[in-house]
Structures are given as structure tokens and as C-alpha cells.
Amino acid sequence: MDDREQTYLRLIRENRGQLRKICRVYGDDAADREDLRQEILLQLWRSLPSFRGDADAGTWLYRVALNTALSRRRDRETREEARLHREDDAIPDAPSRPDREHRERERLERLYAAIDRLEDADRALVLMYLDEKSYSEMAEVLGITENYVGVRLHRIRKRLSTWLSEEET
Amino acid sequence: MAERGGDVTLEEYRDAWQGHGTDPDADLDEEELLAEVKERSEAFDRTIRRRDWLEIAAAALVVIFFGYEALTSAAWLARIGAAVVVAGSVLVVWRLRSARRDGRDELAGRPVAERLRAELEKVDAQIRLLESVLWWYVGPLAAGCLLFVVGIGDGHVGTLISVAVILAVSVLVWWLNRRAVRRSLRPRRRELARMLDRIEANGG
Numbered sequence: 001m002d003d004r005e006q007t008y009l010r011l012i013r014e015n016r017g018q019l020r021k022i023c024r025v026y027g028d029d030a031a032d033r034e035d036l037r038q039e040i041l042l043q044l045w046r047s048l049p050s051f052r053g054d055a056d057a058g059t060w061l062y063r064v065a066l067n068t069a070l071s072r073r074r075d076r077e078t079r080e081e082a083r084l085h086r087e088d089d090a091i092p093d094a095p096s097r098p099d100r101e102h103r104e105r106e107r108l109e110r111l112y113a114a115i116d117r118l119e120d121a122d123r124a125l126v127l128m129y130l131d132e133k134s135y136s137e138m139a140e141v142l143g144i145t146e147n148y149v150g151v152r153l154h155r156i157r158k159r160l161s162t163w164l165s166e167e168e169t
Numbered sequence: 170m171a172e173r174g175g176d177v178t179l180e181e182y183r184d185a186w187q188g189h190g191t192d193p194d195a196d197l198d199e200e201e202l203l204a205e206v207k208e209r210s211e212a213f214d215r216t217i218r219r220r221d222w223l224e225i226a227a228a229a230l231v232v233i234f235f236g237y238e239a240l241t242s243a244a245w246l247a248r249i250g251a252a253v254v255v256a257g258s259v260l261v262v263w264r265l266r267s268a269r270r271d272g273r274d275e276l277a278g279r280p281v282a283e284r285l286r287a288e289l290e291k292v293d294a295q296i297r298l299l300e301s302v303l304w305w306y307v308g309p310l311a312a313g314c315l316l317f318v319v320g321i322g323d324g325h326v327g328t329l330i331s332v333a334v335i336l337a338v339s340v341l342v343w344w345l346n347r348r349a350v351r352r353s354l355r356p357r358r359r360e361l362a363r364m365l366d367r368i369e370a371n372g373g
Contacts, residue, residue, distance in 0.1 A: 008206075009199050021186075042213075043277050045206045050275040064277045067284045074360050107185045121367040124281065129179070130186045142368055143280025157179045164182070 008048055012041070015061050018131060022062075025115055025123050026069035036069060043068045055140055062133075062141045066124050073120055114163040122156050129153055221266075228262045231255070238317065247320025253313030261306050268298050285365040292358045299354065302346040311339040 001009075012019070019040060027033030044064050051060050115123055128138045135146040135153075142149070232255050239251035276284050314335045322328030 005203055009203065012202070013199075017189075038209075041202070041206055042209050043274075045210055046213075046274045047277040051278055055278075060278050063280060063284075066281055067277050067279075070281065070364070071284075071288070074357070074364070077360060104185045104188065107182060108189060111182045111186065119367055121281075121364055126179075130183055132183070132187070141280060143282030143284075144369055148369075160179050164179070 004048055008045055011044065011057060011061055015058060018058075018062065018127075019065060021127060021131070022065045022069055024112065025127055026073060026120070036072060039072060040065045040068045056137070059137055059140050062128070066141065070120055070124070110164060110167045114160050114167065117163060118156065118160075122152070125149070125153055126156055126160065129157070224262060224265065228258045231258045235313070235317070242321065244320040247317050250313045250316025250318070250320050253309060253316060255313075257306075257309030257313050260309060264298065264305050268294060282365060282368050285361055285368065289358065289361045289365065292354055292361060296350055296354050296358065299346045299350045303343055306346075307339045307343045311335055 019037065023033040023037045023040070027036045044061065047064050051057075055063070115126055118126065124142065125138060128141065133141075135149045138149045138153075139146045144152075235251040235254040235258075239248050239255060242248045242251060272287075276287050279287070315332060318328060318331040318335065322331065
């Protein structure tokens with residue numbers, strides 16, 4: 001196995017959770033998420049030779065994944081492909097699991113539903129915020145200033161909190 | 170850090186968020202994944218190579234046929250027309266190939282805003298290219314074909330029909346390109362600009 005292959009597999013292994021969440025947030029249904037995952041994996045492989053280490057590997061992976069997801073959605077919206085329905089099936093159902101786990105799953109469903117209401121660009125910020133990325137990392141991924149990350153995030157969190165409160169009541 | 174916009178804060182959801190999606194893929198075979206990704210990447214490269222090869226082969230056929238006519242045709246008008254078609258074909262291939270150098274793989278790892286700006290520039294270039302299709306594509310080829318047909322023709326019905334067909338095809342190509350700008354590229358440009366504004370400016 002050569003260096004490129006080893007680096008690629010390590011990146012995928014270390015960031016599989018983030019990749020899944022990005023696919024969940026930007027994919028419409030299970031099949032669409034799988035397609036997006038395949039597309040991101042392909043783009044990561046093709047872009048790896050151009051990774052020069054000027055950013056942290058995790059930041060770089062986030063950029064590739066987000067750029068691929070956003071570009072794919074733009075292409076589809078431009079082609080005016082009708083999105084008739086969404087199947088919220090990313091989080092596996094587990095009826096026999098203990099109550100606590102069931103409640104966690106419900107909370108996640110609510111969170112994903114609230115994130116789905118955001119614009120594509122804002123979803124990226126929320127994803128990174130929930131993954132506890134620093135403002136500087138978010139700024140590096142998106143290519144904006146840290147100050148603006150703070151301003152933007154403040155508004156988004158406020159909006160999400162309102163929606164989540166409505167859902168819970 | 171907690172931001173209260175209602176009774177619930179986003180932070181309260183963080184544990185649930187971080188607790189899911191991190192379990193290893195039970196069915197992920199790394200060797201298989203690698204083989205699959207490499208195969209798809211190679212298939213993608215093959216498709217691009219095939220497209221480029223077809224484009225060059227088509228242009229080569231046109232150049233060989235009209236090049237021969239430019240050198241050997243008895244009518245000087247047909248010779249000029251054939252030479253114009255040869256030059257036009259070379260121009261078309263050159264413009265198409267230079268417009269396609271997009272560096273997509275390198276851009277994928279750049280910050281989102283930078284990538285959006287690069288895409289916006291690319292779409293602007295495509296719009297300029299298609300809006301000027303009359304001057305670098307339709308015009309030279311149609312003019313060359315018309316001169317050639319008139320040059321070798323006898324001025325009767327056959328020539329008139331050929332002229333009409335060349336003009337009709339030219340207008341159709343020009344119209345299709347204008348339509349592609351209107352229906353596809355302009356909406357794409359608007360969407361890119363909107364998203365860039367959303368990320369960079371004080372939108373929202």
C-alpha cells in the first residue's frame with residue numbers, strides 16, 4: 001500500500017463520523033446520502049495529491065466534503081430537479097433500546113429536522129459548531145473571518161434554539 | 170457560550186450529536202473501498218480522455234477533408250471556404266479545451282468561499298464563451314461552409330438547398346447556446362452568487 005492509499009484510509013477512518021453527518025445533513029434520503037458519500041470519497045481520493053498540508057488534515061477533509069456536498073446540491077437545484085419528499089431515515093430505528101437511548105434518538109431527529117430548515121451555507125456552520133470546531137477552524141474551512149463566524153453563528157444558534165423549543169413544547 | 174433564543178439551547182443537543190455516527194462501519198472493508206474508489210476515479214479519467222479523443226478525431230477529420238479541398242479544389246472560392254473551415258475547426262477545439270481547464274480536484278480542498286468565487290468566475294467565462302459563439306464557432310464555420318458550397322456549386326437548386334441547410338443549422342446552434350445561457354448558466358450564476366453572499370456578506 002503506497003503513501004497516498006495509507007493517508008486516504010487514515011483520513012476516512014478518523015473522520016467517518018463527520019462524513020456521515022455531512023451526508024445526513026446534505027442528502028435528501030438514504031439513497032441520496034449514499035450517493036453523496038460515494039461522491040465525497042471519490043473527490044477526496046482525486047484531491048489528495050493536491051493536499052499540501054497548508055491546513056490541518058481534518059480541516060482539509062471538511063472543505064472537500066462540504067464543497068462536494070454544496071456543489072452537488074447547487075447542480076441539482078439549477079437543473080430544477082423536483083424534490084418531492086424527504087425520508088428521514090438516517091438514524092436507525094431501535095424500538096427495543098432503553099428509554100434513554102430512544103430519547104436521544106428523538107432529540108437527534110428534532111435537531112436534524114431543525115438543521116434541514118436552514119440554508120445550505122448555514123448548515124455547514126452548525127455542523128462544525130456541533131462538532132466543537134473552533135472559530136478559527138470554521139473560518140479556515142469556509143474562507144471567512146473569525147469575527148464573521150461569530151456573528152453568523154450567533155444568529156443561527158438563536159434561530160435553531162427557537163425552532164427546537166417549539167418542537168419540544 | 171450558551172445562547173438562549175427560547176427554552177432550549179443548541180448546546181443541550183451537543184451530547185446527542187457527538188454520541189452518534191462515530192461507531193465503526195461494520196461492513197466497511199478498506200481494501201474494497203480503496204479498490205472501488207480507484208476504479209471509479211480511473212473510469213472518470215477514461216471518460217474525459219474518450220471525450221477529448223473524440224473531439225480531436227472529429228476536428229482532425231474535418232481538417233483532413235477541407236484541408237485537402239483547400240489545396241486541390243478547382244474553384245478559388247471553394248479553396249478559401251475550405252481554408253476558413255480548417256481554421257475555424259482549430260479555433261473551436263482550442264477554445265473548448267482551454268475553457269475546460271477547471272482544476273476541480275485542486276479547488277475541492279480550498280475554503281468554501283474561495284471555491285465559490287472560482288466557480289463564479291468559471292461560470293462567467295462560460296457565459297462569455299456561449300454568448301460569443303457566433304464569432305468563434307458558428308460564424309467562421311458557417312462562412313467557410315457557405316463559401317465552399319457556393320464555390321463548388323452550380324448555382325442551381327442543390328446549392329440553394331445547401332445554403333439554406335447551413336444557415337438553418339447555424340441559427341439552431343446559435344439559438345441552443347443562447348438558451349443554455351438563459352436556462353442553465355444564468356440560474357447557476359445566481360445560485361452561486363447568492364451562496365457566496367450568504368457565506369461572506371451580512372446576509373440573513
